[in-house]
Amino acid sequence: MLRSITLLATALLSLSTLSLRAQDAPVLQDVIDNHILPRFAAIDNTGAELQKAAQANCAPNDPALRTAYHNAFDAWISASHIRFGPAEDEQRGYAMGFWPDPKGFTTKSLAGLITDEDPIVFDAQEYTEVSIAARGFYALEALLFDEWINAQGTAEYRCALIRAVATDIAGNAHALNADWTGPYVAKFGTLGADQMHENEESAVQVLLNALVTGYQFTEEARLGRPLGTFDRPRPKRAEAQRSERSLRNVALSLASLTDLAQRLSEGHPELQTVFTDGLERADIRMADLSPTFAEVEDISGRLKVEILQQETARLREAANTTLATFWGVAVGFNALDGD
Amino acid sequence: MTTRRTFLAGLAAFGTTPTYSWADLGNPSWVSAAKTPDGSHALLGVSAQGDIVFQQPLPDRGHDTVLHPKHPHVIGFARRPGRFARVLDCRTGADLAMLHAPPGRHFYGHGVFTRDGAYLFTTENDYETANGVIGIWDSRRNYKRVGEFLSGGTGPHDIALLPDQDILVIANGGIETHPDSGRTKLNIPMMRPNLTYLDLTGGQIEQIELDRSLHTNSIRHLDVDHAGNVAFAMQWEGSSSETPPLLGYHKLGQNPILLAAPDELQQDMNNYAGSVALSRDGKQAAITSPRGGKIHIFDWHLQTFETSYDLTDVCGVAASETGFTVSTGTGVIANIDKTGLNAGARTPFLWDNHMVPLPDPASQHGT
Numbered sequence: 001m002l003r004s005i006t007l008l009a010t011a012l013l014s015l016s017t018l019s020l021r022a023q024d025a026p027v028l029q030d031v032i033d034n035h036i037l038p039r040f041a042a043i044d045n046t047g048a049e050l051q052k053a054a055q056a057n058c059a060p061n062d063p064a065l066r067t068a069y070h071n072a073f074d075a076w077i078s079a080s081h082i083r084f085g086p087a088e089d090e091q092r093g094y095a096m097g098f099w100p101d102p103k104g105f106t107t108k109s110l111a112g113l114i115t116d117e118d119p120i121v122f123d124a125q126e127y128t129e130v131s132i133a134a135r136g137f138y139a140l141e142a143l144l145f146d147e148w149i150n151a152q153g154t155a156e157y158r159c160a161l162i163r164a165v166a167t168d169i170a171g172n173a174h175a176l177n178a179d180w181t182g183p184y185v186a187k188f189g190t191l192g193a194d195q196m197h198e199n200e201e202s203a204v205q206v207l208l209n210a211l212v213t214g215y216q217f218t219e220e221a222r223l224g225r226p227l228g229t230f231d232r233p234r235p236k237r238a239e240a241q242r243s244e245r246s247l248r249n250v251a252l253s254l255a256s257l258t259d260l261a262q263r264l265s266e267g268h269p270e271l272q273t274v275f276t277d278g279l280e281r282a283d284i285r286m287a288d289l290s291p292t293f294a295e296v297e298d299i300s301g302r303l304k305v306e307i308l309q310q311e312t313a314r315l316r317e318a319a320n321t322t323l324a325t326f327w328g329v330a331v332g333f334n335a336l337d338g339d
Numbered sequence: 340m341t342t343r344r345t346f347l348a349g350l351a352a353f354g355t356t357p358t359y360s361w362a363d364l365g366n367p368s369w370v371s372a373a374k375t376p377d378g379s380h381a382l383l384g385v386s387a388q389g390d391i392v393f394q395q396p397l398p399d400r401g402h403d404t405v406l407h408p409k410h411p412h413v414i415g416f417a418r419r420p421g422r423f424a425r426v427l428d429c430r431t432g433a434d435l436a437m438l439h440a441p442p443g444r445h446f447y448g449h450g451v452f453t454r455d456g457a458y459l460f461t462t463e464n465d466y467e468t469a470n471g472v473i474g475i476w477d478s479r480r481n482y483k484r485v486g487e488f489l490s491g492g493t494g495p496h497d498i499a500l501l502p503d504q505d506i507l508v509i510a511n512g513g514i515e516t517h518p519d520s521g522r523t524k525l526n527i528p529m530m531r532p533n534l535t536y537l538d539l540t541g542g543q544i545e546q547i548e549l550d551r552s553l554h555t556n557s558i559r560h561l562d563v564d565h566a567g568n569v570a571f572a573m574q575w576e577g578s579s580s581e582t583p584p585l586l587g588y589h590k591l592g593q594n595p596i597l598l599a600a601p602d603e604l605q606q607d608m609n610n611y612a613g614s615v616a617l618s619r620d621g622k623q624a625a626i627t628s629p630r631g632g633k634i635h636i637f638d639w640h641l642q643t644f645e646t647s648y649d650l651t652d653v654c655g656v657a658a659s660e661t662g663f664t665v666s667t668g669t670g671v672i673a674n675i676d677k678t679g680l681n682a683g684a685r686t687p688f689l690w691d692n693h694m695v696p697l698p699d700p701a702s703q704h705g706t
Binding site: 089098102105221225227229234237332334 | 419448520527632653
């Protein structure tokens with residue numbers, strides 16, 4: 001009886017349930033309202049702007065199109081650590097951003113479409129069926145900034161392809177936002193024995209996992225891949241280096257992740273300081289780096305990128321141990337190992 | 340100049356080392372790596388009663404261990420992406436040999452010996468091409484690398500030998516990684532795990548893939564029963580809104596059968612099986628989930644779910660005299676038999692992912 005009343009209340013009065021929940025789980029509520037939802041609203045808005053810009057002018061070097069690309073990519077990087085929930089459905093997260101791409105699937109898939117003049121680009125619904133590597137921001141980057149891609153096929157077809165990728169990004173961004181503001185936020189934010197999360201700690205564990213994984217991705221992929229090894233640095237493997245976004249993506253991700261960390265430390269200044277100090281140290285290091293980490297090729301430059309990587313590792317470690325212990329959700333010796 | 344290493348190599352060449360058997364070590368029932376109370380790492384041998392019969396230090400956290408079928412030698416792999424593995428004399432703690440992954444390779448932390456103990460096969464990543472490789476090492480020549488062949492997929496993890504046949508079965512997990520980017524998974528949308536059977540020269544006998552809808556179910560760990568039926572345990576990389584099966588049954592020449600608990604119990608596994616074991620009588624299979632804190636037991640003959648047990652951070656599982664022994668990252672060793680799960684006193688050791696039973700109980704009773 002009680003359960004059916006709860007369900008009815010959730011269904012009919014989701015707005016007032018949101019406010020009721022806030023009393024029991026203020027941190028969770030704050031993260032949903034002020035961290036997650038604004039980020040998905042931003043990718044929805046900037047995605048729509050991107051689609052509009054591509055329709056207006058599809059020349060790869062069009063300044064308005066490039067600005068719209070950067071704005072939407074910024075929004076995606078700031079939201080991309082929220083990989084649970086709607087981003088998992090239909091592999092939307094990967095469809096927005098397939099990187100790293102060590103085998104060069106993005107270039108190959110795009111070149112294949114261009115060479116074949118595949119008519120799939122003329123149908124937005126159909127385009128969701130192409131390889132994930134030919135979708136999202138890294139595919140659009142190749143179309144706007146890669147010289148080799150821009151020497152393939154005809155300008156007319158590449159124009160249609162740019163519009164198809166931009167439209168697909170906008171559709172995906174809208175679906176993510178619609179799911180978050182619609183059914184998923186009620187599922188994720190409603191606590192109880194029969195709900196997705198029994199209590200606030202259980203939901204926080206999911207958020208902490210996203211936080212730790214986010215820091216780890218920036219540390220190991222965004223910074224680790226261009227660093228390569230001491231004997232063989234790999235600057236060409238830096239993320240989105242053709243549009244000179246490598247450093248920008250690191251900065252955006254660290255800022256967004258640290259915003260989440262601070263919200264999860266709400267009311268505990270000593271914890272919040274760990275993260276704000278860590279981000280400040282990283283910011284100081286980043287002020288001294290080139291947009292594409294080209295400096296990894298010389299010893300002193302490499303050292304600077306390595307120090308930034310260490311600062312990122314410290315943030316990850318603080319989330320993984322200090323913050324997880326604070327919430328009583330420290331991950332087990334084996335559960336954490338994952339092998 | 341005789342260095343310690345060449346001296347040890349000389350000893351091995353003269354056949355001095357293989358004079359001890361597992362019995363000289365107090366008949367351990369299983370071996371596992373663990374974190375010790377002082378924060379260091381060690382390899383421990385534990386009796387059926389739960390007593391520590393030997394403890395040897397390890398330089399770092401280990402992964403799986405491979406036991407020589409005759410001699411008390413253990414291959415201890417460094418954690419992924421490990422580039423070396425130590426061959427440890429469990430009696431003295433001495434390093435008998437060191438396995439170095441060739442340039443451009445790292446170990447995945449699993450291996451298997453031929454029945455006579457002559458050759459060791461290790462799963463490896465050729466990380467510039469992302470090809471899985473099986474390395475071959477000759478234990479009689481101080482673990483010299485004597486060959487290699489392709490594993491038949493990406494990311495080979497566990498490897499086992501079928502009973503009474505010279506056939507290897509390999510869990511190609513399907514996940515591409517590169518040491519430069521740590522544990523970042525590079526190909527989740529494209530991953531295609533498989534189970535591959537190879538002869539000892541690398542010739543493919545059979546390969547199975549699961550249904551396309553399960554391409555993100557990474558096949559990771561294996562056990563084999565006396566009849567050669569293979570149990571494979573999986574880790575889901577797809578959407579958390581799905582709860583796919585995590586255990587598979589396969590017999591050469593047949594289609595695989597996937598096993599899962601009823602939905603409400605299956606979801607407790609958090610889509611992750613960390614280890615798998617078959618009971619000695621071949622009647623039961625056990626998988627563990629450290630992320631869910633659950634052990635699921637299946638009837639291996641009927642291929643049906645039997646029961647679920649709760650145990651925080653459980654991962655290690657091995658067949659025992661009466662059923663299964665399991666270990667946890669919180670120090671617990673528990674036995675599972677007909678009466679249920681019976682946890683012993685908490686040990687001071689944080690047990691690592693895998694516990695390895697002695698290859699053949701008979702070898703514990705003298706040489």
